Amino acid sequence: MKNLLLAIFLILVSNSGFSQNIPNVQIKSLENKIVNTQDLFDGESLIILSFWATWCKPCIKELDAYNENIIDWAEETGVKLYAISIDNARSMSRVAPFVNGRGWEDIEFYLDPNEDFKRTMNVINVPHTLLLDGNGKILWQHTSYADGDEYELYDVIKEKSSK
Template sequence: MKKFFLLIIAIFAFGTVFSQNETKALFKLPSVNLKTINGEPFNTKDISNDGKPVLITFWATWCKPCMKEHDAINDVYEEWVDETGVKLYAISIDNARSSNRVMPTVNGRGWEFTVLLDQNGDFKRAMNVNVPPHTFVVNGKGEVVWQHVGYLDGDEEEYIEIVEKVEKGEPLN
């Protein structure tokens, strides 16, 4: 009886470790101090979505493909949230020159997602982002599982496919 229990525990433990490998977490989100769009402090450890997947995008007001990417996502964001529960954090790397212009830009364009400010590129460096746009998919445990550089029209459809897989716990290939 005891052995049986131990075996079950062992299988369970092994299974946990194994399934962890299967999601292929690339790395955990680093902890970096950012600011909210209102200037309040925000640590990236607090990026969360009740165990549901999170999308993180790096962008700037002067970056043409980034604006295009976020406009495209905004058109379908409501559907995305309804279908997968995903939450998007759009990290603006605008520096002091344009960071105070981020809030009126975001609201003026009617973007519905959460925007954070990374004025001196601290989070950008910690996430190894070369140039925007750069997009990450984070699983419910705060681990980055997928990333993508650049934006071409239609790329957002790939993002949501990945998010759907992560949400269902399917492996990514």
Template sequence: MMKKISFLIGVFFVFSTLVTYAQVLPDVKVENTRNEIISTKILVDGKPFILSFWGVTCKPCITELNTLNELLEEWREEVDFNIVAVSIDDSRFTARARSMAKGFGWDFICLFDKNQNLKRAMNVSLTPQTYIVDGNGKIVYSHSGYTPGSELELLEKLKELQKK
């Protein structure tokens, strides 16, 4: 019995450490649209942002990002924020991801995590995976999947941040 309790305490400690660590945007190198390697640290500029992981074969991802792109101008009248779309496609599909992002005319920051370092650092297992990161780099919201209308929760969370 004592072994079981010790084991559970150990698991809880490890889990709480991981959760605490995961609450801050990790500093990872990714590629931008100009093929430059940048640090995710530069995304933290005092403004909150939506961080959305996507892939070229993920239809819900594309739908979510297209919806966010359509709402961006209207939402920015209410909240000052950015959107960062991170393609998790490996190097074989990066060119296609770049082409898709440009073709859709997404008016936000597009990054390419072709080695999937950021994906691993944030424990992303399914796409779309969407986060809200506050102006200090703290992850304050997370959501997996997409259904039409679920983007409104993102706006509400951004508004809450603005009030703080």
């Protein structure tokens, strides 16, 4: 019965006139401040979202590669990079000292300790990178990381930013 009610409610939802793509979830900054994911999007800039964790080796390699390149990419295309850590209460306090100790100065980091944002973006495993437009529309995504994957991302950013 409950499910029927839900389904009926869905008809109403799908026939109402709202339109917005931007995911609306609360994440935290490294200073523990609550940030709404809608605030990451400015309507114009391309956004890279990279989901990672301190315990994930390929994620660390990937962020090393992004950190080496992001200044150039941003200058050329205006793209912004946000790295979303899914470290839970076990290791989320470790994220800030870890990224500083790693020397990743050019990436903006956020925490998603109960994976709400990860679930909203339908990410299964980390590392997982998405490229979205300024309104939250997914243009491209990629799961896992191998050396050289960043070249593909760069190609896509160039292609999408020139449109």
